[in-house]
Amino acid sequence: MKMNDMVLISVDDHISEPPDMFKAHLSGEELKTAPTLRVAPNGTTYWEYQGLKMPSVGLNAVVGRPLEEYGMEPTSFEQLRKGCYESKARVDDMNVNGIAASLNFGSFPGFDGGRFHKVADKDLSLIHLRAYNDWHIDEWCGAHPGRFIPCALLPTWNMDATVEEIKRIARKGCTAVSINENPTVQGLPSIHNPYWEPLWKAIADHDIAICLHIGAGNPAPHASMETPIEAWITTMPMSIATGAADWLNLEALHRYPKLKIALSEGGIGWIPYFLERADFSHERHKAWTHSRFGATKPSEIFRRHFLNCFIDDAFGLKNLDALDENMVAYECDYPHSDSLWPEVPEYLYKSIRHLTDAQIDKVTHRNAMRFFNFDPFKHHRREDLTVGALRAKAKADGVDTTPVSSGGAKPLAEGEQARPITSGDLMKMFSHHSKAA
Amino acid sequence: MKMNDMVLISVDDHISEPPDMFKAHLSGEELKTAPTLRVAPNGTTYWEYQGLKMPSVGLNAVVGRPLEEYGMEPTSFEQLRKGCYESKARVDDMNVNGIAASLNFGSFPGFDGGRFHKVADKDLSLIHLRAYNDWHIDEWCGAHPGRFIPCALLPTWNMDATVEEIKRIARKGCTAVSINENPTVQGLPSIHNPYWEPLWKAIADHDIAICLHIGAGNPAPHASMETPIEAWITTMPMSIATGAADWLNLEALHRYPKLKIALSEGGIGWIPYFLERADFSHERHKAWTHSRFGATKPSEIFRRHFLNCFIDDAFGLKNLDALDENMVAYECDYPHSDSLWPEVPEYLYKSIRHLTDAQIDKVTHRNAMRFFNFDPFKHHRREDLTVGALRAKAKADGVDTTPVSSGGAKPLAEGEQARPITSGDLMKMFSHHSKAA
Numbered sequence: 001m002k003m004n005d006m007v008l009i010s011v012d013d014h015i016s017e018p019p020d021m022f023k024a025h026l027s028g029e030e031l032k033t034a035p036t037l038r039v040a041p042n043g044t045t046y047w048e049y050q051g052l053k054m055p056s057v058g059l060n061a062v063v064g065r066p067l068e069e070y071g072m073e074p075t076s077f078e079q080l081r082k083g084c085y086e087s088k089a090r091v092d093d094m095n096v097n098g099i100a101a102s103l104n105f106g107s108f109p110g111f112d113g114g115r116f117h118k119v120a121d122k123d124l125s126l127i128h129l130r131a132y133n134d135w136h137i138d139e140w141c142g143a144h145p146g147r148f149i150p151c152a153l154l155p156t157w158n159m160d161a162t163v164e165e166i167k168r169i170a171r172k173g174c175t176a177v178s179i180n181e182n183p184t185v186q187g188l189p190s191i192h193n194p195y196w197e198p199l200w201k202a203i204a205d206h207d208i209a210i211c212l213h214i215g216a217g218n219p220a221p222h223a224s225m226e227t228p229i230e231a232w233i234t235t236m237p238m239s240i241a242t243g244a245a246d247w248l249n250l251e252a253l254h255r256y257p258k259l260k261i262a263l264s265e266g267g268i269g270w271i272p273y274f275l276e277r278a279d280f281s282h283e284r285h286k287a288w289t290h291s292r293f294g295a296t297k298p299s300e301i302f303r304r305h306f307l308n309c310f311i312d313d314a315f316g317l318k319n320l321d322a323l324d325e326n327m328v329a330y331e332c333d334y335p336h337s338d339s340l341w342p343e344v345p346e347y348l349y350k351s352i353r354h355l356t357d358a359q360i361d362k363v364t365h366r367n368a369m370r371f372f373n374f375d376p377f378k379h380h381r382r383e384d385l386t387v388g389a390l391r392a393k394a395k396a397d398g399v400d401t402t403p404v405s406s407g408g409a410k411p412l413a414e415g416e417q418a419r420p421i422t423s424g425d426l427m428k429m430f431s432h433h434s435k436a437a
Numbered sequence: 438m439k440m441n442d443m444v445l446i447s448v449d450d451h452i453s454e455p456p457d458m459f460k461a462h463l464s465g466e467e468l469k470t471a472p473t474l475r476v477a478p479n480g481t482t483y484w485e486y487q488g489l490k491m492p493s494v495g496l497n498a499v500v501g502r503p504l505e506e507y508g509m510e511p512t513s514f515e516q517l518r519k520g521c522y523e524s525k526a527r528v529d530d531m532n533v534n535g536i537a538a539s540l541n542f543g544s545f546p547g548f549d550g551g552r553f554h555k556v557a558d559k560d561l562s563l564i565h566l567r568a569y570n571d572w573h574i575d576e577w578c579g580a581h582p583g584r585f586i587p588c589a590l591l592p593t594w595n596m597d598a599t600v601e602e603i604k605r606i607a608r609k610g611c612t613a614v615s616i617n618e619n620p621t622v623q624g625l626p627s628i629h630n631p632y633w634e635p636l637w638k639a640i641a642d643h644d645i646a647i648c649l650h651i652g653a654g655n656p657a658p659h660a661s662m663e664t665p666i667e668a669w670i671t672t673m674p675m676s677i678a679t680g681a682a683d684w685l686n687l688e689a690l691h692r693y694p695k696l697k698i699a700l701s702e703g704g705i706g707w708i709p710y711f712l713e714r715a716d717f718s719h720e721r722h723k724a725w726t727h728s729r730f731g732a733t734k735p736s737e738i739f740r741r742h743f744l745n746c747f748i749d750d751a752f753g754l755k756n757l758d759a760l761d762e763n764m765v766a767y768e769c770d771y772p773h774s775d776s777l778w779p780e781v782p783e784y785l786y787k788s789i790r791h792l793t794d795a796q797i798d799k800v801t802h803r804n805a806m807r808f809f810n811f812d813p814f815k816h817h818r819r820e821d822l823t824v825g826a827l828r829a830k831a832k833a834d835g836v837d838t839t840p841v842s843s844g845g846a847k848p849l850a851e852g853e854q855a856r857p858i859t860s861g862d863l864m865k866m867f868s869h870h871s872k873a874a
Contacts, residue, residue, distance in 0.1 A: 067724035068724045072725070182661065190660070190664060192661070192664060193663055218660060223619050223621075223655060224619065224628075224629065226626075227627060227629060227683050228686040228728055228729070229722075230682075230715070231679075231683050234685075234715045235679055238675070238678055238710075238711070241675055242660050242668075242672055243660060246660035248668065269707075269710025270675070270707035273675075273706025273707040273710075273752050276706060276751060282667055284507070285507060287503070287504035288507050289665065289666050289667050290855050313710070314713060319752075421727060
């Protein structure tokens with residue numbers, strides 16, 4: 001296969017929600033009490049909801065800047081590339097990057113919708129979470145049929161409402177939800193608790209995929225505040241291993257063979273080791289752990305249920321035979337700093353060109369289509385969604401990818417000598433930025 | 438190569454220190470105040486030192502039991518196989534398992550000697566830590582030349598004393614030390630702090646290898662207390678990734694090209710992914726992180742300095758070319774529950790038989806010999822240290838490997854129905870056991 005003939009679906013990108021997002025979906029008191037974008041005296045933009053201030057308008061949305069500014073945290077919409085918050089501009093940015101379709105996570109509520117959980121008035125929260133889903137499914141995704149895979153949030157603090165919301169979004173054609181990889185960090189029971197039984201059933205009944213995005217649940221630890229920040233960036237995707245092992249031991253997987261779990265931004269190259277280790281641990285310890293795997297190996301359960309998502313992962317793709325080639329999917333991570341926008345096709349092609357055409361189709365789009373019950377070819381001809389066709393369209397549309405210096409919060413104080421940035425520097429930057437809000 | 442012709446050096450095993458360990462190395466008040474083994478009214482054995490009670494006589498030393506008892510924590514010496522605490526019996530157990538030589542970590546002081554740090558009177562602590570090293574080097578290892586690689590503890594709370602101790606153990610022929618992978622958990626400065634400069638210099642000057650054993654520093658997290666325990670067992674080795682990334686970003690590696698770091702019990706199959714990710718993170722982020730790698734890739738630095746240690750790791754060994762074949766070494770983990778004693782040769786041979794003879798020699802013993810400056814062939818003919826020769830000796834000596842039921846603290850309460858053991862069950866078992874001491 002030639003690079004320009006690939007069809008790319010990304011199963012992990014992000015939206016910085018636009019200020020007017022609730023307008024078309026709420027009115028009166030419900031609109032008035034919805035999350036609102038505000039500007040602090042120093043110009044920092046933040047969302048406010050039920051007294052909770054959320055300075056996460058950018059959330060590392062650094063796409064389109066020179067690489068020197070990838071460590072600066074955007075503090076206002078002016079510092080964001082338009083594709084972060086306008087769906088039409090996003091489609092342009094997908095075109096210029098050769099991306100046919102994309103699944104997007106939110107920003108201000110947290111990837112898992114955790115901030116709707118955190119506030120006090122949960123009745124209100126439920127109303128606004130639903131409106132959030134309406135905006136995401138009907139407005140952001142709905143405006144561009146076949147270009148976005150909708151992914152909803154769930155009010156998991158209330159299991160009845162959760163089941164109702166699953167039914168409601170399923171009726172709208174939404175086939176994915178994003179929940180916390182480890183609900184105990186939200187104060188909810190662990191996934192092994194019977195509390196979650198109605199969710200497993202509803203998810204299985206409606207053939208919905210669960211997305212677990214790194215960073216919202218089990219933490220990606222900083223070794224120390226003096227540790228150079230590249231250490232944290234390196235280990236961040238693999239921090240999902242704790243969650244992966246937790247979910248792999250979920251008893252419900254044995255009762256609901258259709259449960260589907262995507263490890264969003266988890267990477268793939270370490271997975272074959274992880275599976276071998278899971279099988280070893282089971283084989284050596286099952287006599288006293290009384291674990292539930294029975295005659296099935298943990299690695300078999302994993303291959304049946306878990307989608308593995310990669311950004312740039314040559315070693316994993318070289319060892320595709322040690323994974324399940326039906327359960328590996330590409331992701332772009334636009335507009336975050338790991339994203340290779342607008343050069344994804346060039347990078348990706350290097351690491352998959354050794355595969356067969358059928359395998360390339362699987363990891364670039366076929367697996368995502370099957371896993372998320374999503375078919376872009378219902379709305380577009382295949383030949384219009386290839387890398388070559390989309391880039392030709394972007395060229396005709398004049399999509400400009402020239403890096404633009406955009407400012408924001410800095411990891412080093414003004415005038416401070418350039419020196420290796422540490423975990424402590426980044427923590428300080430985020431805390432200053434939060435206080436400004 | 439045939440299985441029986443392999444020569445095996447294990448770079449990670451453990452000792453349960455015998456009660457009389459300080460007798461030959463201290464006298465008078467210094468002996469009286471040394472760590473002492475005591476027996477609680479309920480029969481639980483524990484070490485006591487400066488008021489600190491350490492119920493870690495066994496520390497998962499379950500070797501020789503039926504697999505059903507691998508989750509029970511030994512609470513007295515009677516429940517341990519003799520090879521855990523007697524060096525002669527240990528050599529027998531190495532012979533029957535085809536192990537030519539072994540590097541041992543301690544138990545009651547913690548793998549990192551952390552409990553010598555924890556107590557109040559540090560002058561006393563220094564005396565007893567030195568006596569501990571004397572016992573380990575002169576008595577345990579000294580009694581069997583060529584069969585043990587000595588590994589000392591360091592009084593890292595005092596950098597002058599640390600440098601002195603490095604010189605002292607180096608004079609005794611000790612070529613390895615075990616320190617905490619993340620000294621901030623001991624209340625010491627991070628490894629990036631100038632505090633450690635004298636240690637780097639002394640280590641490099643005396644060509645000493647640093648061992649970082651999993652479990653003493655950065656934690657291996659439990660997702661929740663309801664999580665089946667196999668999840669934790671699965672992810673435990675990989676929890677060293679946080680430390681590996683931290684040390685990989687250590688600036689001293691660029692100034693001391695001879696610094697050697699062993700990632701004890703860290704596994705190998707995930708390392709190629711980790712290195713690819715480290716290079717990616719560096720390439721994409723160096724413009725703002727101002728990191729110190731310069732023209733050298735993180736993966737090159739890693740391959741130069743880090744020894745990767747595996748117990749059973751077919752995927753890693755299949756991908757030896759993605760590591761450095763000179764920096765991979767076998768480990769047994771006797772007497773802990775991951776150890777494959779007494780069947781190591783059978784398991785290991787399955788995962789390395791595809792390699793060339795030269796590669797097999799490297800990962801089974803040549804790399805360990807070079808890394809630790811250790812030469813068992815000075816004391817024994819090579820043909821007497823092969824799997825076949827050692828097992829023949831064990832047979833002649835009548836070493837019995839029949840599993841023996843040995844009791845200890847149980848993860849489930851007496852009479853409780855067998856059910857999947859959780860992280861909470863294990864935490865409860867350890868806490869009960871600690872309270873008994």
